[in-house]
Amino acid sequence: MKPAQNIDLGAIETTLVENILMGLFGTVAEFGFPHNEVTLTEQAAALAKVEDGGVFLNLSVSGGGAGYAANYQLFPDTEAINDAAYFGAVAPFGAINIDIDTVATYGNDAIVWEYYTKTGWKALTIIYDHTDADDQDGDRPFQQDGYIIFSAPTDWVKTTIDTQEAYWIRARVSAAQITQIPTTNSVEHKIPSAAAATEVPARGTIGRGRITFGTKSGANNDTKAVLMNLTSGACSAIKTLTKAKQEIEVADFALAVAKDDAIALFYTAEDGSTEYANGIAELRLVRK
Numbered sequence: 120m121k122p123a124q125n126i127d128l129g130a131i132e133t134t135l136v137e138n139i140l141m142g143l144f145g146t147v148a149e150f151g152f153p154h155n156e157v158t159l160t161e162q163a164a165a166l167a168k169v170e171d172g173g174v175f176l177n178l179s180v181s182g183g184g185a186g187y188a189a190n191y192q193l194f195p196d197t198e199a200i201n202d203a204a205y206f207g208a209v210a211p212f213g214a215i216n217i218d219i220d221t222v223a224t225y226g227n228d229a230i231v232w233e234y235y236t237k238t239g240w241k242a243l244t245i246i247y248d249h250t251d252a253d254d255q256d257g258d259r260p261f262q263q264d265g266y267i268i269f270s271a272p273t274d275w276v277k278t279t280i281d282t283q284e285a286y287w288i289r290a291r292v293s294a295a296q297i298t299q300i301p302t303t304n305s306v307e308h309k310i311p312s313a314a315a316a317t318e319v320p321a322r323g324t325i326g327r328g329r330i331t332f333g334t335k336s337g338a339n340n341d342t343k344a345v346l347m348n349l350t351s352g353a354c355s356a357i358k359t360l361t362k363a364k365q366e367i368e369v370a371d372f373a374l375a376v377a378k379d380d381a382i383a384l385f386y387t388a389e390d391g392s393t394e395y396a397n398g399i400a401e402l403r404l405v406r407k
Contacts, residue, residue, distance in 0.1 A: 135406040141317040146396040147342055149389040157383060159216050159309040165283045167307040168205035171195045175281035178307060191303045193261060202292045206308045207285030211271040213352030216309040217250050219264050223301035228258035231293045235278040243288055245269050246345060246354055247387045260290060261301035268345055271352030313349040313381035322377045323406040328369040330360060332398035336390035338363040343388040346372045350380040362390055
């Protein structure tokens with residue numbers, strides 16, 4: 120009889136894979152979550168700040184500052200390098216919605232986005248900025264209403280800005296190129312959350328996806344989408360849904376999820392004529 124062998128169970132890796140089905144009801148609409156119910160929650164006044172030369176004010180009362188002509192003004196009348204607008208929340212988030220009143224105009228790129236880490240402020244990668252009417256990369260934001268999507272960084276930590284502790288991002292002036300200073304429409308920034316969305320059954324990573332639509336789009340332009348974890352704020356990169364096809368394969372969403380997280384598709388571009396409508400997304404979840 121052969122002697123018993125000791126097996127190191129820790130050395131055996133088992134990959135558990137399952138599909139998540141997401142219903143895609145309605146018609147694709149640019150700059151929205153057309154297939155899920157999403158709530159936009161306006162943040163408290165203390166979670167929107169402006170900074171002028173190291174002096175902080177709540178955005179809602181910026182007009183009380185010496186350098187500001189009005190309340191809800193995102194930068195001073197004469198902006199200088201390192202002036203900034205701050206947006207925060209009590210939990211990590213991956214997108215904000217901005218309602219603009221006075222639109223920004225620029226002579227050239229003027230803004231860099233940053234978030235706070237244990238070692239200080241760090242560059243924040245913008246996935247998509249609809250408020251930037253030039254090239255949607257966040258260099259010239261606040262030109263129109265819309266979402267700014269960035270994906271919650273994994274090394275993001277809370278910090279205190281003007282006595283308010285929160286997870287903060289900021290739009291900092293990097294060049295004095297703002298020719299018209301923007302204001303919001305007497306509101307703070309809003310953060311999307313799920314009122315009714317697809318829930319994830321287990322912790323892991325959503326990788327491949329197959330999206331099948333009942334109505335395919337026209338042949339003008341590709342549709343583009345971001346898969347967002349509305350619970351954690353993590354977002355995929357922008358993915359292309361090829362025009363005029365009934366079924367589309369997405370190679371790798373690479374979206375980290377936990378059990379019961381809510382996910383939704385956010386469309387950043389549409390065909391412009393006949394839009395995709397009514398279908399289903401099959402998402403591959405690799406458990407961890």
